[in-house]
Amino acid sequence: MELLLLGGGGGAAAPKPSHLAYPFVLKAASALSMVELGRQVHAQICKLGFHGDLFVGNSLIDMYCKCSLMEDARKLFDGMPDRDQVSWNSIISGYASCGRTSCSLQLFDEMPASGNAPPKRRHDGLPLAACSSSCNWPAGRWVSSFIDVNAVPVNVMVTTALVDMHCRCGALTEARRRFDEAPQKNLATWNAMMTGYVRGGRPESAVNLFSHMTATSLAPNEITLVNLLSAFASMGALERGKEAHVDLARSGADVNVFLSTALVDMYAKCGEITLACLVFVKAARKDLGLWNAMVTGLAAHGLAAEALTVFSQMSSAGAAPNEVTFVGILSACSHAGLVDAGRENFRKMRKVYGLKPDLEHYACMVDLLGRAGHVEEALAMVEDMEMEPDFVIWGSLLNACRIHHEIELAEKISKAVVFSSSKVANLGCSVLLSNIFASAGMWAEVARVRRLMKETGERKVSGCSWMEAEGAMHRFLVKDTAHDGSSELYVTLDTSLVDGRGGMEERFNGA
DNA sequence: GTAGGGTTAG
Numbered sequence: 001m002e003l004l005l006l007g008g009g010g011g012a013a014a015p016k017p018s019h020l021a022y023p024f025v026l027k028a029a030s031a032l033s034m035v036e037l038g039r040q041v042h043a044q045i046c047k048l049g050f051h052g053d054l055f056v057g058n059s060l061i062d063m064y065c066k067c068s069l070m071e072d073a074r075k076l077f078d079g080m081p082d083r084d085q086v087s088w089n090s091i092i093s094g095y096a097s098c099g100r101t102s103c104s105l106q107l108f109d110e111m112p113a114s115g116n117a118p119p120k121r122r123h124d125g126l127p128l129a130a131c132s133s134s135c136n137w138p139a140g141r142w143v144s145s146f147i148d149v150n151a152v153p154v155n156v157m158v159t160t161a162l163v164d165m166h167c168r169c170g171a172l173t174e175a176r177r178r179f180d181e182a183p184q185k186n187l188a189t190w191n192a193m194m195t196g197y198v199r200g201g202r203p204e205s206a207v208n209l210f211s212h213m214t215a216t217s218l219a220p221n222e223i224t225l226v227n228l229l230s231a232f233a234s235m236g237a238l239e240r241g242k243e244a245h246v247d248l249a250r251s252g253a254d255v256n257v258f259l260s261t262a263l264v265d266m267y268a269k270c271g272e273i274t275l276a277c278l279v280f281v282k283a284a285r286k287d288l289g290l291w292n293a294m295v296t297g298l299a300a301h302g303l304a305a306e307a308l309t310v311f312s313q314m315s316s317a318g319a320a321p322n323e324v325t326f327v328g329i330l331s332a333c334s335h336a337g338l339v340d341a342g343r344e345n346f347r348k349m350r351k352v353y354g355l356k357p358d359l360e361h362y363a364c365m366v367d368l369l370g371r372a373g374h375v376e377e378a379l380a381m382v383e384d385m386e387m388e389p390d391f392v393i394w395g396s397l398l399n400a401c402r403i404h405h406e407i408e409l410a411e412k413i414s415k416a417v418v419f420s421s422s423k424v425a426n427l428g429c430s431v432l433l434s435n436i437f438a439s440a441g442m443w444a445e446v447a448r449v450r451r452l453m454k455e456t457g458e459r460k461v462s463g464c465s466w467m468e469a470e471g472a473m474h475r476f477l478v479k480d481t482a483h484d485g486s487s488e489l490y491v492t493l494d495t496s497l498v499d500g501r502g503g504m505e506e507r508f509n510g511a
Numbered sequence: 512g513t514a515g516g517g518t519t520a521g
Contacts, residue, residue: 023512058513065514089514129516160516191517223518230519261519292520299521327521360521 019050023059030066038063058086065094070103096130101139104130108143128161137169154182160189167196172205187218194227203231204466204473207240211471222256229262235466235473238270257283261290268297291319296328304336323355330364334371342368363392370400375409389417395433402440410436414445 022045029038042060050056057080064073077083077091088111095104108127131140144162147154154162159182166175179185179193190213197206210228213220220228225248232241245263248255255263260283267276280286280294291314298307311329314321321329326349333342346365349355357365362385369378378397382389394417401410414437434453437445467474 018512020512027513053512055513060513062514084513086514091514093515132516157516162516164516186516188517193517195517221518226518256518258519263519265520287519289520294520296520322520324521331521358521 016048019048019053019056022050022053022056026056026059026063030063033067035067035069038067052081054082054084054087057082058084058090061087061090061094065090065097068098070094070098070100092127093129096127099130101127101130101136105139105143128158128165132161132165132168135168135170137171140165140169156182156184156186156189159184160186160192163189163196164192167192167200170200172196172200172202187221187224190218191221191223191227194224194231198227198230198234201234203234204475206231207235207237207473222253222259226258226262229259229266233262233266233269236270237466238267238272240468241266241270255283257285257287257290261293264290264293264297268293268300273297273301273303286317286319288319288322288325291317292322292324292328295325295332299328299332299335302332302335304332304338304341307332308341321353321355323358323361326355326357327360327364330361330368334364334368337368337372339368339372339374359387359390359393362389363396366393366400367396370396371403373400373404375400375404375406379409391433395436398433398436402436407440407442410440411442411445414442 022041025041026038029035029041042063045051045056045060051060057076061073061076064070064076073091073094077087080087088107092104092107092111095101095107104127127143128140130136131143144165146152147158147162152158159178162178163175163182166172166178175193175196179189182189190209194206194209194213197203197209206227210220210224210231213224225244228244229241232238232244248259260279263279264276264283267273267279276294276297280290283290291310294310295307295314298304298310307328311321311325314325326345329345330342333339333345342365346357346361349357349361362381365381366378369375369381375397378400382393382397394413398410398413401407401413434446434449437443437449465476467476
């Protein structure tokens with residue numbers, strides 16, 4: 001029917017469409033994911049003899065790529081009489097966006113330096129996007145050094161893609177070097193670097209980078225502010241978060257659903273669940289992410305009944321839950337000891353919503369059942385799991401054994417699982433495990449865990465906190481304060497803060 | 512007339 005508009009199926013009076021119309025039509029078809037329409041348009045293009053037109057050909061490639069039909073896209077690309085930069089970029093980014101990094105890179109490498117395509121000048125970081133999305137560090141490094149070795153001139157987009165790729169692959173220092181050395185930066189570049197710091201667990205660097213950004217003439221956008229709020233959330237920086245909220249409200253800017261979510265999350269993580277609820281209620285639009293932020297926020301505050309209420313409101317509003325929602329719901333039930341509600345929601349998760357429970361869901365259930373004394377049921381659930389249980393799950397089970405004095409079962413589990421040679425490498429929560437053994441009086445097991453920890457060099461990850469001083473955020477690692485010198489330690493801490501030297505402080509001047 | 516970088520929830 002749609003083709004009638006293009007005169008494809010009309011009577012004799014229907015005008016023949018111009019080739020200029022096709023790029024628009026194909027763009028619309030791919031935006032609406034109307035694959036069949038796209039194919040019909042393709043057939044019509046061939047019939048009318050427009051398939052040799054470079055713009056039409058490029059649009060067809062793009063359409064097939066966006067519909068994830070890479071085989072069709074490639075066939076077309078290979079059969080093209082002429083290709084230009086757009087043809088190459090379209091197919092390379094097509095492979096990139098569906099995660100086929102090696103195809104993307106191979107084509108990038110085959111891209112002719114001369115001939116019927118323009119020279120390798122403006123390939124615009126498309127393969128970098130591929131490396132980013134797949135966190136493919138070796139490939140990313142290869143493209144990165146290709147750019148250096150061949151002295152490829154980088155525009156802002158390539159710079160941003162480079163920064164983003166390095167961040168996603170965990171190479172924050174290299175990302176920052178690229179960022180600092182960039183000839184041109186725009187808002188997206190700053191946002192990419194900030195996102196990298198937030199996701200890489202360096203919120204203080206993100207905040208400091210933001211300060212630098214505001215010192216330039218560049219104005220932040222929603223993405224910048226979402227990152228900023230997310231940084232405050234992970235630092236528990238309530239006052240800074242509130243200030244950002246006030247600034248946002250004063251600016252009169254539109255608070256989109258991403259910002260609402262970031263605000264709800266920030267308030268919840270900073271302990272202000274009431275303010276989180278307020279933002280949630282006032283949000284103009286609620287999407288899955290926002291519902292989830294509210295449910296998980298309530299769950300983390302131990303407000304199980306409220307979390308379940310929001311969950312039912314969510315269903316009434318016609319929003320379908322996902323796995324994240326159920327992590328919130330089940331952990332809420334687990335914290336509150338709501339055994340029946342937990343069982344029922346775990347059942348609904350699979351039967352009603354067709355969602356596959358993951359390790360985290362099982363962990364909630366095992367903890368809930370185990371604590372409530374249903375140790376056998378918890379064990380049966382673990383044995384029924386499709387995936388390998390991790391140590392959080394075994395730990396919950398052992399903890400349940402400890403509470404309910406199922407020492408024999410605990411010994412059985414620890415012999416069969418914890419100390420079986422294949423699992424030793426996976427020891428992830430040895431401290432928890434040794435505490436459980438200790439409180440059950442299983443001293444031989446305690447000694448074994450301690451020995452294993454020594455052998456593998458495993459140590460608990462240090463906690464840390466943040467302080468604002470001299471206009472920058474500083475991170476402090478938690479150290480043992482139980483010994484005699486702890487008061488001195490804190491004096492050292494204060495002076496090191498003032499003169500900016502040594503000690504326990506990790507300083508990130510200028511992010 | 513076609514391609515192309517940066518945001519939320521566990």
